[in-house]
Amino acid sequence: MKTILSLLAISFASSVFAANELPDRQTELPAVKKAMDTDYLQPRSLDQVPETEFGKMVKLGYSLFVDSQQMRGEFVGNDQNCVNCHMQAGQKANAAPLWAAYSAYPAYRKKNDKVNSYAERIQGCFTYSMNGVPPTYDSEEIKALSAYSYWMMMGGLMDRHGMKGQAVPEVSAKHLQAGAKGADFPFPDKITKAFPVEDRSSLKGRGYPKLAQPEQTPSIERGSDVYSAYCSTCHSADGQGIRGNDGRSYIPPLWGASAYNWGAGMHRINTAAYFIYENMPLGKSATLTKQQAWDVAAYVNSHERPQDPRFKGDLQENRDKYHNHQGYYGQETNGKLLGKDSYPSATVDGQ
Numbered sequence: 470m471k472t473i474l475s476l477l478a479i480s481f482a483s484s485v486f487a488a489n490e491l492p493d494r495q496t497e498l499p500a501v502k503k504a505m506d507t508d509y510l511q512p513r514s515l516d517q518v519p520e521t522e523f524g525k526m527v528k529l530g531y532s533l534f535v536d537s538q539q540m541r542g543e544f545v546g547n548d549q550n551c552v553n554c555h556m557q558a559g560q561k562a563n564a565a566p567l568w569a570a571y572s573a574y575p576a577y578r579k580k581n582d583k584v585n586s587y588a589e590r591i592q593g594c595f596t597y598s599m600n601g602v603p604p605t606y607d608s609e610e611i612k613a614l615s616a617y618s619y620w621m622m623m624g625g626l627m628d629r630h631g632m633k634g635q636a637v638p639e640v641s642a643k644h645l646q647a648g649a650k651g652a653d654f655p656f657p658d659k660i661t662k663a664f665p666v667e668d669r670s671s672l673k674g675r676g677y678p679k680l681a682q683p684e685q686t687p688s689i690e691r692g693s694d695v696y697s698a699y700c701s702t703c704h705s706a707d708g709q710g711i712r713g714n715d716g717r718s719y720i721p722p723l724w725g726a727s728a729y730n731w732g733a734g735m736h737r738i739n740t741a742a743y744f745i746y747e748n749m750p751l752g753k754s755a756t757l758t759k760q761q762a763w764d765v766a767a768y769v770n771s772h773e774r775p776q777d778p779r780f781k782g783d784l785q786e787n788r789d790k791y792h793n794h795q796g797y798y799g800q801e802t803n804g805k806l807l808g809k810d811s812y813p814s815a816t817v818d819g820q
């Protein structure tokens with residue numbers, strides 16, 4: 470208990486990091502094999518959100534998640550909405566659902582001896598996936614997104630553990646921001662017993678399920694054919710997706726100035742392959758072969774995108790420091806050094 474509390478203390482302190490130094494908040498989740506049953510936690514229907522101040526915060530979180538473009542220019546720097554990668558409003562199992570993420574934080578990371586709170590993990594997706602500048606730890610936006618995640622997790626657990634029909638208890642902002650893994654998180658007694666701390670980072674359906682390494686090394690060339698056959702109708706041949714007459718993006722761009730940046734988890738070939746196999750083409754999960762998923766992930770991620778916000782001017786140095794994984798950043802690909810002609814990132818370019 471004492472260690473957990475001191476870890477929490479570190480996590481709050483770590484939200485204030487040295488100017489100029491971005492925390493690494495895009496570490497890879499421990500990818501796990503897909504559960505072969507469908508016994509996933511089931512969040513409650515949104516019309517059960519109460520008409521209270523707390524309920525309003527949950528609804529605001531939902532709204533920011535599905536229509537993140539309302540934060541464009543302030544916290545969001547590209548055409549993405551959170552829901553583009555965390556599908557069905559963050560509810561879909563195997564598409565990094567928020568209900569499974571929420572109970573996994575605060576997460577201790579050996580690598581830098583730091584604790585990542587839930588709020589900090591969300592801030593990471595703003596910096597990298599949304600190519601923006603995250604709302605502050607204590608902002609309404611972070612509290613609302615945390616409240617929405619908490620509400621889904623807690624409602625699902627209450628229904629599972631014989632508390633159907635009972636309202637989800639309200640918790641303090643401090644708990645909301647931290648996440649539900651702390652031993653002091655206020656769960657109802659029944660749930661504390663049924664859902665011990667050691668089980669909280671492994672709810673079935675968390676993250677994107679791991680694929681085995683492919684038989685053939687992922688090929689950008691083969692991936693290009695997969696892309697033309699299965700993806701380009703929606704994401705366009707030039708990867709820019711589809712924009713409506715109102716100028717808004719309806720199918721997200723996969724590369725270019727308005728896509729996720731070089732620091733985002735999705736730029737890793739393995740993470741994109743896991744996501745794509747499970748969730749794309751839209752509505753046709755798992756119709757590609759696994760090899761095709763790896764190949765098209767390589768193709769998508771072999772294009773220029775906004776700069777990694779941790780970049781300080783030296784591509785090789787940034788690659789060595791942060792890109793020790795499956796990705797093309799800082800590598801010569803099809804005659805181009807990727808990362809060299811990147812598009813602006815909010816942090817690097819101070820926009």
Ligand code: HEC
Nearest residue numbers: 496497498549550551554570591594598676677729734735
């Ligand atoms: C371009 C795709 C993309 C977008 C857009 C995106 N994310 Fe993520 N998110 C990811 C990836 C990839 C991971 C890490 C998954 C991994 O490593 O397996 C992740 C992880 C997370 C996690 C932790 C999941 C866990 O189980 O630990 C949370 C919470 C989260 N994102 C919230 C958000 C929020 C809130 C937004 C919008 C502000 C957002 N994300 C936008 C791709 C995205």
Ligand code: HEC
Nearest residue numbers: 552553554556699700703720721722723745749750751765
């Ligand atoms: C029928 C249209 C359609 C097809 C076909 C399709 N996608 Fe998507 N894709 C979408 C939509 C829509 C989203 C956003 C999902 C959401 O918001 O629920 C998306 C999201 C994504 C994302 C999330 C990352 C981001 O930048 O937002 C990736 C990666 C992706 N698609 C890759 C692919 C690949 C690769 C293929 C081909 C194998 C493909 N898609 C086929 C419609 C499609």
